[in-house]
Amino acid sequence: MSFTLISPFCILLLLTSWLLSGQDVIAAPVDQHTDTPATREAVTLKYSISGSGTFYPYFTNDPQHPGILPDLVTRILTQSALAGENIVLPAKRTNRYLESGKIDFDLISPAWLKASQLTDPQFVFSDAMLLIREYVVTRAATTPVNSLAGRMVGTVRGYYYHDDDEFVRADFESERALLQALKKGRIDMAIIGDLPAQYWSAQDKVTLHFNQLHSQGTLHIRLRAEHAHLLPVLNRAIQTLRDTGQITRIETDYLQRIASEQVPDNE
Structure with a gap:
């Protein structure tokens, strides 16, 4: 009886092949913070x-x-x-x-x-x-509203206002609803972006006055x-x-x- 000698290198190859065939290959970790x-x-x-x-x-x-x-x-x-x-x-x-x-x-x-x-x-x-701006608007030209402290102010539900801990929010579902409430006298003032205010005031024939800038940013x-x-x-x-x-x-x-x-x- 004769024996064939197998080199240590061949044994290592066979062992590696068996291990890979018997289990899932684990991928190398990927750096998720690399921008590619x-x-x-x-x-x-x-x-x-x-x-x-x-x-x-x-x-x-x-x-x-x-x-x-x-x-x-x-x-x-x-x-x-x-x-x-x-x-x-x-x-x-x-x-x-x-x-x-x-x-x-x-x-x-x-x-x-x-x-x-x-x-x-x-x-x-x-x-x-x-650039984006929002204003305090009123129905007609009045004296400037220099402070909202303690006042009831029309706002849009879910919107952020940097100073809404100073005034009483009267939330409405949208900019359009906000201006309709202003038109009907349900509120005396509201905070609204300049472009939405211009659009909906024209669409719904709401007379309004841009009283004071409330915020300006980007x-x-x-x-x-x-x-x-x-x-x-x-x-x-x-x-x-x-x-x-x-x-x-x-x-x-x-x-x-x-x-x-x-x-x-x-x-």
Whole structure:
């Protein structure tokens, strides 16, 4: 009887082959904080930017022309090579979903937030995108409202107001409902963005007066901190869109659309 000698190297190869065939291969850990196209493709960012649903022209409910914010976010995600899913939610639910991690980002002006909200470690903020203003409005020209302390003020349910611990909120479901309440005398003043106020006052024939500037700031992406590694690529996309005039063009297109809708029909 003869024996064939097997080298230690061959034994090692056979043993390795047997081990791999008998169990699942464990992949090497992947650094999720490395910004690569492959990493980005694996992420689908969920977001909600619908506001109250009548945040016109920022959100319009029109699939063909969905609004400044949907168009802007679509451009940013495309430029970033990131996938996104827009989930239309009421404002109050948007805040809850963001805090619980059911969605990954929204768009917000830091000027709307209290100091504690600005420093919340759950979130990081992108670079600025476009200017946004809100005003205290009244039915007619009156003396300037220099203080809201102790006053009842019309607000939109679920919206942030940096100083709402100073006044009494009278919440309504939307900007449109807010102006209708003002028209009917249910409230004497309200806080509302300038563009939604101009649009709905024209649509519903509500006479109003822009009494005082309440906040002025810029819109930013507010992103959950676990996605902070995506912030550089998002900021690069914002910079590119700003430098090429695309952000300005999106806003201008909707402002021109509003103007054309408000031209009197002389026929």
